[in-house]
Amino acid sequence: MKCARCVAPRDIRIVESPDPVPEDNEILVSVRAVSLCPSDHHIYKEGHASGVYPDHEMILGHEFSGVVAKPAADGSGPPEGTRVAIEPAWHCGRCDICKRGLINICRNVVFPSYPNRDGALAEYIACPSFSAAPLPDNVGFVQAALAEPLGVAIHAVRHANLGFGDVVAILGVGVIGTALVELCKLAGVRSILVVDPNESRHAVPLELGADQAYTDKDQLIEDVGGTEHGPSVVFDVTNGQDSFSHSVDVCEPGGQVIVITIPPHDHAELTASTARRKELDIQFSRRSRHTLEEAVRLVSEGRVHPDRWPRKEFSLDETGAAFECSTNPPPGMVRAVVNVGE
Ligand SMILES: [Zn+2]
Ligand SMILES: [Zn+2]
Numbered sequence: 001m002k003c004a005r006c007v008a009p010r011d012i013r014i015v016e017s018p019d020p021v022p023e024d025n026e027i028l029v030s031v032r033a034v035s036l037c038p039s040d041h042h043i044y045k046e047g048h049a050s051g052v053y054p055d056h057e058m059i060l061g062h063e064f065s066g067v068v069a070k071p072a073a074d075g076s077g078p079p080e081g082t083r084v085a086i087e088p089a090w091h092c093g094r095c096d097i098c099k100r101g102l103i104n105i106c107r108n109v110v111f112p113s114y115p116n117r118d119g120a121l122a123e124y125i126a127c128p129s130f131s132a133a134p135l136p137d138n139v140g141f142v143q144a145a146l147a148e149p150l151g152v153a154i155h156a157v158r159h160a161n162l163g164f165g166d167v168v169a170i171l172g173v174g175v176i177g178t179a180l181v182e183l184c185k186l187a188g189v190r191s192i193l194v195v196d197p198n199e200s201r202h203a204v205p206l207e208l209g210a211d212q213a214y215t216d217k218d219q220l221i222e223d224v225g226g227t228e229h230g231p232s233v234v235f236d237v238t239n240g241q242d243s244f245s246h247s248v249d250v251c252e253p254g255g256q257v258i259v260i261t262i263p264p265h266d267h268a269e270l271t272a273s274t275a276r277r278k279e280l281d282i283q284f285s286r287r288s289r290h291t292l293e294e295a296v297r298l299v300s301e302g303r304v305h306p307d308r309w310p311r312k313e314f315s316l317d318e319t320g321a322a323f324e325c326s327t328n329p330p331p332g333m334v335r336a337v338v339n340v341g342e
Contacts, residue, residue, distance in 0.1 A: 003122030004319035004338075005057040009047045012320035017059075020118075022126035027077050028070035029084065029127055031340040032141035034120045035063035035311075036326050037149065038174070038239055039262065040113055044323050050266065054115040061338070062088040062113040064120035065135070065144030077129020084132040085144040086120075087151070087292040088112050104155070104289040121319055121338060133292045136300040142313070142337050143299050146175065146306035150298070151291035153179035156258050159283045160233045162187045169193045169220060169231035169250050172238035173205045173213075174334045175309055176260060180235050182304045185209030193220055193231060195250075196238075200331035204310055217246045227274075228253060236261045244270040253278040260285050311335040 001019050004012050022028050040060045042049045068082045078084060091098050091106035098106050112127075113119030135144050153176050162168070166189040170177050173196045184192050191211040196202065202213035214220045224230050232255045236247040239261050247257045248270045257280055275282065298304040310332045314322035319338055326336040 001123035002316060003059050003118075004316060006044055006060055007057045009045055010323075012044070012323060014317055014319070017122070019124050020126040022070065022072070024073040025076055025129055026126045027068050027072050027129050027132060029066040029086065029125050029132070030069040031064055031066040031120050031122060031125055033065050033145040034061040034338045034340060035142075035145040035149065035175075036061065036322055036336045036338065037063050040119070041323070041327065043113075043115075045327065049114055050262075052115045056116060058113065058115065059118035059120070059122050060113045061119040061121035062111060063145050063148035064088075064125070065141045065147075066120075066125075066340075068132070069124060072129040074129075078132050078134050082132070083135040083141070083144075085135060085147045085292055085296055086127050087131045087133070087288070088148060089287050089289075090128050090131055102289070104287045121316065121340070123316075123340060133296050135296060139296060139300050140307075142311070142339070143306045144296065145337060146309065146335070147292060147295040147299060148288075149175045150179045150295040150304060150306060151288035152176055152260065152285075153183055154291040154294055155288035156180065156235060156237075156260050156285040157183045157187065159258050159285050160235070160256055162189055162233060164188055165190055166233050167191050167193065167224070167231040169195065169234045170205075170210075171195045171217065171234065171236050171243055171246060171250070172240070172261070173201050173210075174237065174239075177235070177237045178205055178208065178309050178334060179304065179306075180237065181205045181210050182208050186298075186303060189233075193224075195220055201334065203332065204308060204334075208305065208308065217250050220250060231255065233258065239263070241265060241268060244268050248275045248278070248280060248282075251278065251280055254280075256281045256283065258283050258285050309334055311337050313337050313339055316340045
């Protein structure tokens with residue numbers, strides 16, 4: 001099969017590789033669309049993922065959709081020809097954490113595109129049959145690939161106790177931040193405030209339900225009347241180094257901070273006295289669990305609109321250009337998507 005391998009930092013080669021051989025409980029998926037996630041960029045740019053170095057030239061990409069080319073030999077999962085989205089955190093189902101239901105933080109999780117399991121920027125990928133969600137006809141392959149980051153946003157919203165009276169702040173409006181705007185709107189909160197230093201990213205969240213957009217958290221703080229009167233729920237999805245402290249500054253006393261962000265340097269700081277005096281509830285949110293079907297349903301029912309999240313599309317041959325484009329995105333763009341096959 002044809003695939004895109006990351007042979008060195010910022011060096012993607014289109015090469016031929018043997019087709020993956022599925023295990024008995026795996027389906028072979030003919031890949032159609034792959035959305036490039038900021039986490040793929042760590043290996044692309046730095047050659048490792050939070051200090052974990054791959055042992056081979058990896059195929060990246062974990063937000064994807066496709067068609068079942070070969071069903072699972074054990075009879076589980078969808079039949080050949082089914083259009084599917086895939087949940088990429090493949091839990092073991094046997095460890096103590098899985099038995100507590102927390103499958104997204106499984107001790108033995110396998111994650112395609114994370115060392116050392118190859119990802120989806122290829123004509124085929126083998127996936128556990130349980131990871132596939134069948135797609136209704138009205139959900140396209142690109143939207144289905146974006147159901148994965150939508151699932152991450154759904155998981156974060158489930159951590160928050162959102163109510164009608166809540167003022168919500170979303171720090172960072174990339175794909176997940178934009179999805180959060182749509183979900184908070186659906187939840188019927190009082191108002192949605194977004195902060196993103198890149199002003200070209202403000203228009204779409206404002207169209208999709210945000211009430212105000214700021215380039216800087218200090219503007220938000222001034223607007224709401226100070227650091228004690230801010231939003232009751234803050235979602236941190238900036239991927240910036242200072243976002244923990246910004247979230248704590250912005251949040252009102254007794255509020256909730258939901259941290260989805262991955263800071264560029266592993267050690268990040270916040271002002272302890274601010275967080276303590278406000279008695280903030282700081283909750284980390286990792287990946288997603290049991291969200292893919294919900295994400296696909298929200299898209300199919302027209303209640304969330306990934307087709308309106310600004311993106312640029314590329315072919316598999318252009319994967320290197322797609323990574324470069326999302327490293328330095330043109331104004332407004334939040335995702336590069338690689339179309340594979342047809
Ligand atoms: Zn991702
Ligand atoms: Zn497990």
